[in-house]
Amino acid sequence: MVTEEKQIGFTACNHKNIDFKNIALEELEHIASCEICAAQYAGFIEKQAMIKAPHYLKDNILKKSRAFSGVWNINKHIRLQMSWKRLQMFCYGMKIGLAMCGALAILFLVPVGDSQQKEPAVGVNFIDKMNRELREFSDNVLEYTDLLVLNSDANNKEDISHDKEKE
Amino acid sequence: MIFQTRSSGRQEEEVEKIDCDNYLEHLINAYGNLVFSICFRLAGSYFDAEDLTQDTFLSAYKNLHTFDGKNDKAWVCRIATNKCLDYLKRAGRNVVPMEDTYFNEVQCNKPSPEEYVLETDMKQELYNLCSHLKPPYQEIALDYFYYEKDISEIVKQSGKNVKTIQTQVYRSKIMLRKLWRKE
Ligand SMILES: [Zn+2]
Numbered sequence: 375m376v377t378e379e380k381q382i383g384f385t386a387c388n389h390k391n392i393d394f395k396n397i398a399l400e401e402l403e404h405i406a407s408c409e410i411c412a413a414q415y416a417g418f419i420e421k422q423a424m425i426k427a428p429h430y431l432k433d434n435i436l437k438k439s440r441a442f443s444g445v446w447n448i449n450k451h452i453r454l455q456m457s458w459k460r461l462q463m464f465c466y467g468m469k470i471g472l473a474m475c476g477a478l479a480i481l482f483l484v485p486v487g488d489s490q491q492k493e494p495a496v497g498v499n500f501i502d503k504m505n506r507e508l509r510e511f512s513d514n515v516l517e518y519t520d521l522l523v524l525n526s527d528a529n530n531k532e533d534i535s536h537d538k539e540k541e
Numbered sequence: 542m543i544f545q546t547r548s549s550g551r552q553e554e555e556v557e558k559i560d561c562d563n564y565l566e567h568l569i570n571a572y573g574n575l576v577f578s579i580c581f582r583l584a585g586s587y588f589d590a591e592d593l594t595q596d597t598f599l600s601a602y603k604n605l606h607t608f609d610g611k612n613d614k615a616w617v618c619r620i621a622t623n624k625c626l627d628y629l630k631r632a633g634r635n636v637v638p639m640e641d642t643y644f645n646e647v648q649c650n651k652p653s654p655e656e657y658v659l660e661t662d663m664k665q666e667l668y669n670l671c672s673h674l675k676p677p678y679q680e681i682a683l684d685y686f687y688y689e690k691d692i693s694e695i696v697k698q699s700g701k702n703v704k705t706i707q708t709q710v711y712r713s714k715i716m717l718r719k720l721w722r723k724e
Pocket of ligand 1 (some may be wrong): 404
């Protein structure tokens with residue numbers, strides 16, 4: 375609305391001597407923004423002549439106001455839901471951010487050499503032991519597969535020599 | 542001012558809403574005729590004045606939280622004037638209707654403005670326009686707009702369906718609006 379804003383705040387004005395019987399558009403604009411002149415205009419209308427508003431008008435307005443407040447409540451509910459979702463998103467973002475900061479801090483601030491030196495001997499022993507075990511296990515697997523390959527080669531050679539003898 | 546309180550709980554919101562609804566009803570009761578008279582005088586059309594009056598009170602309802610609570614008559618009057626200004630600008634009119642075509646200037650000594658609500662030429666105009674409509678709209682329009690009967694009353698009287706009467710009232714209103722603008 376062009377003049378909607380004017381309804382909200384009272385604007386200071388130079389009160390003109392308005393002839394309410396013949397109002398110019400500029401004077402009407404003044405009335406629309408001036409409480410004193412608006413009151414005078416209301417008084418003029420009341421004194422001069424009043425028209426009865428349509429009998430159904432009050433009910434229509436009240437119905438529409440109720441419908442409006444219904445829409446208002448729905449909008450409010452949606453806005454609340456949206457803000458709750460936004461809050462959840464914010465919390466999630468905060469968590470991720472904190473986790474990243476923590477990871478970066480560990481990466482850059484904790485001295486790597488020192489920490490290795492200060493690590494308890496039990497830990498080193500355990501890792502060494504695990505490495506040794508794994509190496510032994512993989513060696514055994516390799517030996518076993520080598521044996522299998524050698525055996526199969528020997529069998530193949532025997533088969534070939536038998537075939538040649540038959541021929 | 543009761544409307545400026547920021548409520549936190551749901552109950553308080555409900556109370557605030559009831560206050561607003563009651564206050565709107567008070568505004569309509571107190572200034573309904575005044576606002577309609579202003580709108581009719583400025584717009585020059587009965588049915589457009591009806592729309593403008595409706596817009597005025599709905600706008601007041603929406604902006605109740607900004608109202609300082611001092612002079613509600615002037616406040617409502619300002620909103621009505623604003624609505625009429627928008628209407629005149631939209632219609633491309635640079636001049637406010639000058640002639641008091643539908644107003645009879647009457648000096649009245651009665652105490653309350655509500656008591657000298659006038660049945661004027663406007664009412665006669667409404668009757669003439671309703672008479673221009675074809676049946677069944679003519680009868681419905683006369684009953685509803687001129688004789689000011691309720692829908693339920695017309696339903697009882699005519700024995701027709703409520704929906705049918707509502708539709709006929711709606712259509713006759715559209716026709717009357719057009720006819721009034723042509724006048
Ligand atoms: Zn002024």
